[in-house]
Amino acid sequence: MATHAYRLFASTVLAGVLLVWLYRATHVPSRSSGARWWAWLGLSAAELWFGFYWVLTLSVRWSPVYRRAFPDQLSRRYKEEQLPGVDIFVCTADPTVEPPMLVISTVLSVMAYDYPQEVCKALASILQEVPSGAQEMHKDLTDRVNSVVNSGKIPDVSKYKLRGFSKWSENTSFRDHPSIVQILIDGNKRKATDVDGNVLPTLVYLAREKRPQEHRHFKAGSLNALIRVSSVISNSPVIMNVDCDMYSNNSGSIRDALCFFQDEEQSQDIAFVQYPQNFENVVHNDIYGNPINSVNEKGVRYGCPLEDVITGLQIQCRGWRSVYHNPPRKGFLGMAPTSLGQILVQHKRWTEGFLQISLSKYSPFLLGHRKIRLGLQMGYSVCGFWALNSFPTLYYVTIPSLCFLNGISLFPEITSPWLVPFAYVVVAAYSCSLVESRQCGDTAVEWWNAQRMWLFRRITSYLLAAIDTIRRMLGITESGFTLTTKVTDSQALERYKKGMMEFGSFSAMFVIIATVALLNLACMMLGVAKVLLHKGAMSLGAMFVQAVLCALIVAINFPVYEALFLRKDSGGLPASVSLISLCIVMPFCILPTNLYL
Numbered sequence: 001m002a003t004h005a006y007r008l009f010a011s012t013v014l015a016g017v018l019l020v021w022l023y024r025a026t027h028v029p030s031r032s033s034g035a036r037w038w039a040w041l042g043l044s045a046a047e048l049w050f051g052f053y054w055v056l057t058l059s060v061r062w063s064p065v066y067r068r069a070f071p072d073q074l075s076r077r078y079k080e081e082q083l084p085g086v087d088i089f090v091c092t093a094d095p096t097v098e099p100p101m102l103v104i105s106t107v108l109s110v111m112a113y114d115y116p117q118e119v120c121k122a123l124a125s126i127l128q129e130v131p132s133g134a135q136e137m138h139k140d141l142t143d144r145v146n147s148v149v150n151s152g153k154i155p156d157v158s159k160y161k162l163r164g165f166s167k168w169s170e171n172t173s174f175r176d177h178p179s180i181v182q183i184l185i186d187g188n189k190r191k192a193t194d195v196d197g198n199v200l201p202t203l204v205y206l207a208r209e210k211r212p213q214e215h216r217h218f219k220a221g222s223l224n225a226l227i228r229v230s231s232v233i234s235n236s237p238v239i240m241n242v243d244c245d246m247y248s249n250n251s252g253s254i255r256d257a258l259c260f261f262q263d264e265e266q267s268q269d270i271a272f273v274q275y276p277q278n279f280e281n282v283v284h285n286d287i288y289g290n291p292i293n294s295v296n297e298k299g300v301r302y303g304c305p306l307e308d309v310i311t312g313l314q315i316q317c318r319g320w321r322s323v324y325h326n327p328p329r330k331g332f333l334g335m336a337p338t339s340l341g342q343i344l345v346q347h348k349r350w351t352e353g354f355l356q357i358s359l360s361k362y363s364p365f366l367l368g369h370r371k372i373r374l375g376l377q378m379g380y381s382v383c384g385f386w387a388l389n390s391f392p393t394l395y396y397v398t399i400p401s402l403c404f405l406n407g408i409s410l411f412p413e414i415t416s417p418w419l420v421p422f423a424y425v426v427v428a429a430y431s432c433s434l435v436e437s438r439q440c441g442d443t444a445v446e447w448w449n450a451q452r453m454w455l456f457r458r459i460t461s462y463l464l465a466a467i468d469t470i471r472r473m474l475g476i477t478e479s480g481f482t483l484t485t486k487v488t489d490s491q492a493l494e495r496y497k498k499g500m501m502e503f504g505s506f507s508a509m510f511v512i513i514a515t516v517a518l519l520n521l522a523c524m525m526l527g528v529a530k531v532l533l534h535k536g537a538m539s540l541g542a543m544f545v546q547a548v549l550c551a552l553i554v555a556i557n558f559p560v561y562e563a564l565f566l567r568k569d570s571g572g573l574p575a576s577v578s579l580i581s582l583c584i585v586m587p588f589c590i591l592p593t594n595l596y597l
């Protein structure tokens with residue numbers, strides 16, 4: 001029922017989009033109008049893209065599938081010893097941005113799964129650059145781990161017990177060391193139990209070999225190293241991958257996932273089950289509009305910072321299917337970045353990875369041709385083309401406002417019937433997004449914050465990702481994996497909890513954000529003043545849409561003005577950012593349009 005209602009609604013929006021395109025095509029101003037003609041052309045291109053992109057997004061809403069696991073049925077059908085072995089991989093790459101205590105908590109959480117340990121020998125592998133005493137559950141564990149991290153040396157007592165760690169000698173370094181494998185708990189040899197007598201799973205520590213001249217292939221390299229070790233130690237048929245910042249929140253998740261893998265009808269085709277990325281540290285009315293959905297899966301490809309997506313796509317193209325499982329009790333809880341800079345950098349990495357995939361032979365349309373359904377190809381492309389949204393969005397939040405300032409009208413007048421499709425498309429699209437947010441449990445404020453982040457991401461992360469992808473294709477730069485920082489300083493955390501946006505240091509991304517915000521503020525104030533002074537309020541009719549658009553951009557940018565002018569704390573925008581954006585905005589306010597458009 002809901003699906004049919006959505007399809008009907010989507011058809012009306014499509015009609016609106018077509019009418020908008022029709023208006024653009026039939027009302028083109030004469031070439032002699034100069035600036036207006038150019039601005040019109042750009043706006044038509046932007047709207048053409050937005051319409052096309054909206055059609056792509058239909059694919060993920062057209063026929064949704066809802067899954068439920070019945071773990072009781074699983075227990076009824078399979079005896080404990082018939083259940084397949086499961087190996088759990090936890091990767092970590094850098095002890096400064098990923099504190100070992102965080103990694104240890106994640107490892108402990110996955111060791112606590114409700115799953116027959118004797119049978120499955122759940123292998124929790126830690127891939128870590130510095131040694132740590134992960135299995136020691138003493139009350140002074142934190143101190144000891146931290147002292148190992150700070151000194152970079154393992155105490156002799158551990159060396160004696162755990163000989164693998166002795167390979168961390170004076171001569172090894174972060175980027176240059178042999179493979180180190182240490183079985184911390186061996187479920188095979190003796191019955192390893194915790195203080196309460198519960199059986200513990202096998203726990204293995206692996207630091208893969210690293211040499212300065214060899215490419216590490218980021219997380220994909222880690223996972224493949226873990227797969228090799230696991231094939232020797234346990235050779236379990238099922239692998240589970242958890243990021244070091246994503247701890248288990250439900251001891252039943254393995255059994256839930258197995259319901260799909262063991263399903264009598266569908267299991268033959270199912271290669272991976274993914275759980276959504278949920279975050280624990282997100283506060284009420286989160287300023288950044290988290291959570292961000294991503295995936296966890298198995299099987300790994302190199303050559304792209306989005307190893308998960310490219311591998312998942314390849315698996316699908318080989319005829320396998322996947323399951324997205326989003327149970328009411330969250331399977332995993334992770335750490336969301338709590339500063340704007342971190343979030344934007346994380347999104348830049350994702351966007352760049354997606355665009356790389358879309359432009360390569362692994363593009364969902366090329367690789368997936370005749371192998372996966374069109375809907376799935378489109379679904380992949382929704383993220384695949386994130387980057388391409390940057391140019392039309394940047395255009396839409398600058399040019400109409402500048403034209404407003406200069407008295408150039410680009411939209412139907414307030415009295416024109418052509419205004420209806422524009423208004424309908426915008427109101428319909430945003431109401432739909434608000435309803436979806438509310439259904440996911442977000443508050444209206446969170447939705448509003450998410451719209452702001454949507455704008456920021458498009459004009460910064462997406463834009464820089466597009467530019468860097470072009471640079472990479474020209475051979476100027478190489479792509480990298482910028483780890484998301486998992487430590488936040490306490491003052492910044494306090495500000496986050498109060499719902500303040502964290503800017504802080506200088507960044508080109510902040511310059512773009514501040515410039516767009518300032519430009520719109522200037523256009524709105526000067527534009528309204530001009531209309532009132534010279535032409536009277538009646539003339540606002542021709543500019544109505546642009547005035548509203550400009551005012552909305554100003555409204556959504558409120559935290560930016562705060563950070564530019566009002567805030568005194570260290571999370572505000574640095575003076576250098578304000579200065580540069582002012583210097584960019586000034587000329588546009590003074591010069592007549594004909595000179596730059």
Ligand SMILES: O=c1ccn([C@@H]2O[C@H](COP(=O)(O)OP(=O)(O)O[C@H]3O[C@H](CO)[C@@H](O)[C@H](O)[C@H]3O)[C@@H](O)[C@H]2O)c(=O)[nH]1
Pocket residue numbers: 090091092093094098217218219220222242243244245277294295296305306307308346349350481482483484485
């Ligand atoms: O060179 C690297 C870089 C990262 N990692 C690990 O990869 C995981 C994810 O890294 P993180 O910095 O937390 O990135 P996120 O953006 O939070 O991760 C999302 O995006 C990644 C792809 O970009 C996916 O691999 C993740 O599953 C997904 O949660 C962590 O366990 C890291 O330790 C490595 O092992 N080696």
Ligand SMILES: [Mn+2]
Pocket residue numbers: 243245334335484
């Ligand atoms: Mn992460």
